[in-house]
Amino acid sequence: MFKRLGSTGTEVMLKVDGKPVRARSGDTVAAALLAAGIDHCRTTPVTGAPRAPYCLMGVCFDCLVTIDGVGSRQGCLVPVREGMAVETQLGRREAGR
C-alpha cells in the first residue's frame, strides 16, 4: 500500500506477531506496519471488524496494538526500537491493559 521514497535512516528489526519485520529508524510502529504491507492491526471489540491506522496523528485509535507486552498503545505515536515486539490486537479497548 506504501513504498519508501528513499532509504534514509538505519534498519530496525521488529517482531510483529512473532514474525520479523524490517523497519527504519524514524518510523512509528503504525508507519512500519503500513510500510510492511500488514493489512490490519486490530479488530474491533463490538463486531470484530478489522481496522488499520486511519489518521496517523493520534486521533482515531484504530492503530491500537500491544507493544512489548503493554496493550492498546497508539502505534502512530510510538517510535520503533530494535527488537520491539508488536502484537496485533483482538477486540480490547482499554488503554494499557
Next chain:
Amino acid sequence: MNAADLPSSCDLVVIGGGPAGLAAAALAARAGVQTVLFDENAGVGGQIYRGITATPVEDRAILGADYWAGVGLVDEARASGAVIVNGAIVWSLDPARRVGVSIAGKARLIQARQVIVATGSLERPLPIPGWTLPGVMTAGAAQTALKAQGLVPDGRTVMAGAGPLLWLLAAQLLRAGAKIEAILDTAPRMNWLRAAWHLPDFALSPYWSKGLALLREVKAKVPVIRVDRVEAHGRDRFAEVAFGSASGERRMKADLLLLHHGVVPNVNLALAAGVAHRWNGRQLCFEPVVDQDFGTSIPGIAVAGDGAGIAGGTAAAERGRIAAIAAVAALKPDAILPQVQAIRQRLAREEMGRAFLDVLYQPAPGHRRPVGDTIVCRCEEVTARQVRDAADLGCEGPNQMKAFLRCGMGPCQGRLCGLTVTELIAEQRRSNPAEVGYYRLRPPVKPISLAELASLPISDAERKAVER
C-alpha cells in the same frame, strides 16, 4: 526528558508543538519566562510541519517552500531556552491550571501559572459507507506518512472530499510519485454563489495565487470528478469506490482511498478544562470563545492556533505570539516584549481570505449527516440510523446519546463522531448545533493506563479526581 525530571510547577506550559506552540514558547522563553512545551509526537512541528527536524524527504520541491518555513520556527524555539519535551501526552488540564502529562509510561501533574493550549486541528470526519475499512485513510494520514517517514502511496489511489488542503495534499503526493487515479470532489457547486461575495478579500490574501497554482498543478495530472455520493466497498479491506453525480453512478477499483473533509479545531483538552465554546456557523464546528489575546473563559488559559478556529499555519504562529505576549505580561509586567500591534496586522492579513475558503469548501449536508447503516462512531460502531432513531425517541443531546448508544465513549472520545452526532440530533429534532451542543468531556482526554496513574506522585484523593 523523563517525567521525574519535570519541575512540579512552572510559569508557562505550552501544549502542542505546531506553529502556534513553537512561536508562543519561543517568544515567552526569550522574554525570560520559564517555559515548558509538551508535544505528543516524536518531533515538533505539529501536523503542518510534521517531521520538520528529521524528514527523510530530501527533495524540497515535494513538500514545498511553505513546509520548509517551519525550520525557522523550530530553530527559534530551540534557541529560546524553552524546555521542549516530545513524546509527552497531555491527558488533563483543569481550571486551576494543573497539567497532567505522561512521558514514556510515567505520569506527572504540573502546576502552571499560565497555560497556552496549542492543540491545533484535526480532520473533520467524512462518514461515508465503508470508511472504517483498512485501505481507507485520511488524506492527512498519507501526508503524515510522507513527511515523517517518506512513505508514498503505492498502487491505485483515489482521493475524495473537499477543502483547500485536499489540493495541497494531492500536489505533494503527486510530486512524491504517487499515482492518483481520480479526485472525487464533494464540495457542492452551489457554494460558489455564496463564496463569490467574499472573493475580493480572498484575491488580496496570500492564498489566492498559491491556491490557483495548486489547482492547476493537480488538475493537469488527475481527473477531478464532481460527486455528491461516495462509498467505499470491500470485504475485509477496501477494494472499490462507488460514486454518484448528476451524470450517473460509477465504480472504480483502487487500493487506497484517502478522505479529506477540511479541518476543525481539536477542542477536547480545552473542553475538558471547562473552557466555554460556541458553534461557528461558517466553519461548522465548535470553537473556544476567545478574546483578542486568545484568552479563554478561564483566567490563565489561552487557546492559540487553529484550535481557536481554523486560519492556517502562518496565522497560527502569529496567534501563538499574541497569546504569549499576554501570558508574559501577566507573569512579568516589566518584561521587554515585541509590539503586539504589528503582529495583529500580520494576523489580519493572513485571516483575510478565510471567509471565501470556508464558504467555498463548506461540506455538503449529506456528507456531514449520513443516513442508514453508515457508521458514525468508529470506536463503538454506532450507525447513523441508531443515532437518528434515538433522537426521534426523545434523546435530546450528545451526552444522553452516549448513555443510549455508547457513541463517543470509545478511546477517541468523540473526536471522530462528535460533530456528526451533534448535527444528526439537530436535524432529527429540528434544532440547531448551537442548541444541541457537544459531548461533555472529562479528563483524562487521552487514555491513560492504571499503571501510569499509579506512577503519579499524588494522594489517593487526587488520583480519584482524574480516574474515570
